[in-house]
Amino acid sequence: MAFKDHDINMFKRIYIPSLKLKELNGMGTSRGIEITNRADFATWKLKVLWFLGSVHEDAETVLTTGPITPGQMVDAVPGSDTVAAQPAYFRSTPRERWTEAEAIKFKLDSKIRSIIGNAVTVPILRKISHAKTAKAMWDLLLNDYEGVTVVKTQKRKNLIRCYENFAAEPKESLSDLHSRFQVLINDLESVGIEKTQQVLCQKFIELLPSNFESVITSMVISEKIEGYELSELFGILSNFEETQLKNEINVKKVAKDPEAALVATTKKNKQLFSSYSSKVESEEIKWQ
Incomplete structure (x- = not known):
């Protein structure tokens, strides 16, 4: 082109x-x-x-x-007793x-x-x-x-040290942790250091707080974790984190107003029962 x-x-x-x-x-x-x-x-x-x-x-x-x-390129010509050698050019x-x-x-x-x-x-x-x-x-x-070779070598050493000492910050969100980790991965690749997806996933798991322990344990037991890429692992953990946050919000609502929570639950159960009853009636009509 x-x-x-x-x-x-x-x-x-x-x-x-x-x-x-x-x-x-x-x-x-x-x-x-x-x-x-x-x-x-x-x-x-x-x-x-x-x-x-x-x-x-x-x-x-x-x-x-x-x-x-x-x-x-023209190949070199070897010399002889009467003719001088000609280098390649x-x-x-x-x-x-x-x-x-x-x-x-x-x-x-x-x-x-x-x-x-x-x-x-x-x-x-x-x-x-x-x-x-x-x-x-x-x-x-x-x-x-980027500097000369000495500077580049020092940069590689610094990035390797940063990777080895990389840790989550206090109260850091999963998204922010993943973003910082991805930037470090990109920096490592820019100096020729590449990690396999399995190694990156294992490293990221080690950074997670204890509230992710249940989902990680489940993934390890099912032996699916070895086949994930970092982006896939982050997506699964993000969904888990979102579910946790919703549950925490619901618990706070119940603690704050138990009666309202009971009414909401009862209403939801009625809707489910109504939906189920309609389905049963529809099936009975078909059999008739």
Whole structure:
């Protein structure tokens, strides 16, 4: 799939508004994603890679290896007593012989540079504008916000420690606990650390308060828990939590006004009995 003329505008319209934007003083209406820390950059990087992957399958290759120049590798030629050895080299294809597909791939570099330039604020653009290729521009951003190998190694260690020490906060809701846990999982995956769904589910279960013990015990006994993904487990626990909250509300109502609760229960029983009687009568008519 080739880049179209509207690709960059579509990127600005769809992806840029999804993060906090800052109007640049004295810069007219120029806008870009404001990257103030490594967390912001991780989100920005993910969105850029998603977008580039959607417009051309070789876009990420351009970021990691450089421009795609049409041509082919020529094998090395061993030397002899009379002829010097020739090393392998890359032979570029003359521009007039490029196919349409090759021309599109070659233009990817300038297209990606333009997209990156439009996706950052002017101060950041000034730091990377001297880069001659999209890869050089990308590497500058990675070095600024992700750091060198030593920094990345330390980041991995910190995230592993955070995972091992992760715990629920006092009176934290199940939803908030799951959200924090999912953010940590995403951070781990961003540095190449992936956990199986079974491990993640087991870890999440260990974080739960005692009021979830009955539903977890039931799942363990039925041996279904091993087949769940984290999202499925969260859905089951959410339903259980909602049922618990409703029961607590009903108990409070009964304690506050027992007579009203009795009336409500009696009314409900009458409705059920009436419904059952109607069904019985209907069945009797059929048999007659």
